[in-house]
Amino acid sequence: MSKDSLVSLIDVKKSFGNNHVLNGLNIEIPKHKISFIIGRSGEGKSVTLKNIIGILKPDSGEVWIDGFKMNDANEAKWNEARKKIGILFQDGALFDSLNIFENISFPIQNHLKMSLKDMETEVEKLLDIVGLPGIQNKYPPEISIGERKRVGLARALALKPQLLLYDEPTTSMDPLVSDLIDNLIYNTQKNLDGITSVVVSHDITSVMNIAEYIFLLHKGKIYFHGTAQEFASSKDELVRQFLTGGRKGPLEVPIA
Numbered sequence: 168m169s170k171d172s173l174v175s176l177i178d179v180k181k182s183f184g185n186n187h188v189l190n191g192l193n194i195e196i197p198k199h200k201i202s203f204i205i206g207r208s209g210e211g212k213s214v215t216l217k218n219i220i221g222i223l224k225p226d227s228g229e230v231w232i233d234g235f236k237m238n239d240a241n242e243a244k245w246n247e248a249r250k251k252i253g254i255l256f257q258d259g260a261l262f263d264s265l266n267i268f269e270n271i272s273f274p275i276q277n278h279l280k281m282s283l284k285d286m287e288t289e290v291e292k293l294l295d296i297v298g299l300p301g302i303q304n305k306y307p308p309e310i311s312i313g314e315r316k317r318v319g320l321a322r323a324l325a326l327k328p329q330l331l332l333y334d335e336p337t338t339s340m341d342p343l344v345s346d347l348i349d350n351l352i353y354n355t356q357k358n359l360d361g362i363t364s365v366v367v368s369h370d371i372t373s374v375m376n377i378a379e380y381i382f383l384l385h386k387g388k389i390y391f392h393g394t395a396q397e398f399a400s401s402k403d404e405l406v407r408q409f410l411t412g413g414r415k416g417p418l419e420v421p422i423a
C-alpha cells in the first residue's frame with residue numbers, strides 16, 4: 168500500500184452465494200482528506216465499509232489499515248485497529264436508556280482507564296467540538312435527529328481515531344439538516360489534526376459540497392476515482408449520469 172494512504176483494499180472480492188458484490192475492488196484512501204465512496208443503491212458501499220472495519224472478510228484480496236495487513240489478523244489485532252477508527256452510523260446508534268454523557272463516554276469506559284473527573288472533562292470537550300455544550304444529562308429521545316448525529320460523532324471521536332467513517336450521514340435528512348451535517352463533517356476534518364474522513368453516500372449535493380476525493384463504485388469495482396474537480400469536469404457518460412441524476416445514459420434506471 169502507498170504511504171499516502173491510510174486504508175487500502177487490493178483486488179478485493181466478496182460474494183454472497185451467486186451475488187458477486189465486490190469484484191476486484193481497489194481503493195487507496197488518501198490520508199488527511201475527506202473521501203466519498205459513492206454509487207447506486209446495492210452496489211456494495213456498505214459491504215466495502217464492513218470490509219474496512221472487519222465485520223465482513225473478503226473472499227480474496229488484501230485489506231490494509233495504517234500499514235498493517237489485516238487479512239490474517241485475529242480479533243485482538245482487529246480490536247486494536249478498530250480503536251483507530253470512529254464510525255458514525257446512520258441514526259447515530261445511541262443507546263436510548265443512557266444519557267448523553269454515558270453514551271459518549273461508553274467507548275472510553277470500554278477501552279481506556281480514565282477517572283470519572285477526566286471523563287467528564289473529555290465529554291465536555293467532545294460536546295464543544297460538535298457544538299452541543301451542556302447536554303450531558305439529556306437522553307437521546309429528548310434531542311433532534313441532527314443533534315443525535317452530533318452526539319454520535321462526539322462518541323465516534325472519543326478514542327481520538329485516525330479514521331472517521333460516516334455511513335450515509337445525510338440519508339433521509341431535509342436539506343437544511345443535510346447542510347448542517349456536511350458542515351459538521353467538513354469542520355471536524357479541518358479542526359482535528361491528522362484525521363482522515365470517509366463518507367459513504369449517494370447524496371450528490373453532499374459530494375459536491377465537501378468531497379475532496381471521490382470513489383465511484385460500479386459493478387463491484389471502482390469505476391472512477393479522482394478529486395472533486397476531476398469528478399465534476401469528467402466527460403465520462405456514466406459519471407455525468409450519476410452527477411446529474413438523469414435517466415438517459417449507461418446506468419440502467421428501473422422503471423418506476
Ligand SMILES: Nc1ncnc2c1ncn2[C@@H]1O[C@H](COP(=O)(O)OP(=O)(O)OP(=O)(O)O)[C@@H](O)[C@H]1O
Nearest residue numbers: 183186188206207208209210211212213214215369
Ligand atoms: N450479509 C449479507 N448477506 C447477503 N447479502 C448481502 C449481505 N450484505 C450485503 N448483501 C448484498 O450485497 C449487495 C450490496 O449491499 P450494500 O448494502 O453494500 O449496498 P449499498 O451500496 O450500501 O446500498 P445502499 O446505498 O442501498 O445502502 C446487496 O445486493 C445486498 O443484498
